[in-house]
Amino acid sequence: MRPLLGLSNAIDLLNQKLGDVCNFLILAACVVSAGNAMIRYAFGYSSNAWLELQWYMFAVVIMFGASYTFKRNEHVRVEILYLMLSERGQLWLDLIGTLCFLIPSCLLLAYLSWPFFMQAYSVGEISSNAGGLIRWPIKFVIPAGFVMLALQGVSEVIKRMAALQGYVVIDAKYERPTQ
DSSP, rough: OHHHHHHHHHHHHHHHHHHHHHHHHHHHHHHHHHHHHHHHHHOOOOHHHHHHHHHHHHHHHHHHHHHHHHTOOOOOOHHHTTTOHHHHHHHHHHHHHHHIHHHHHHHHHHHHHHHHHHHHHHHBOSSSTOOOBBSSSHHHHEEEEEEHHHHHHHHHHHHHHHHTTTTTEETTEEOOOOO
16 A cells, blocks of 8 residues: 555646646736736737737646645545435445546546647647737646646545555645554
């Protein structure tokens, strides 16, 4: 179980770093938006690239923020049934839901969105707007975001399995309690 918990910690660390990037991108998107509006009204100048940059930052925040949110256990959950279960029941429900629904769905969506990215990459797709940005990097974020969410699902499965085997969280790491 220790090697799996090490893998889980590595996935958690990666998604924590992505979450930190997303937190910065929220601020950056606000600055770009305010700056673009000020320049447009003060100097009568605007650029589609700045507008598209805002959209790109927002897309990164949504796609990579999902795995960060899942890592922090702050995702939306229908808790009517969940709260009535014992702690062990909650662990089993999380485990089954993640294994049967989250991971397969994310992997399917990553698989289905890969050709969307590859087609844009192969033709060097750029925005049809004057002064627009290249499109393939942001289209890569779609499959990458789903892969990161699936990986965080793997991490959560490992942690739920560890908890079911009696491991407890000590200093944000799972440890087998001394008996």
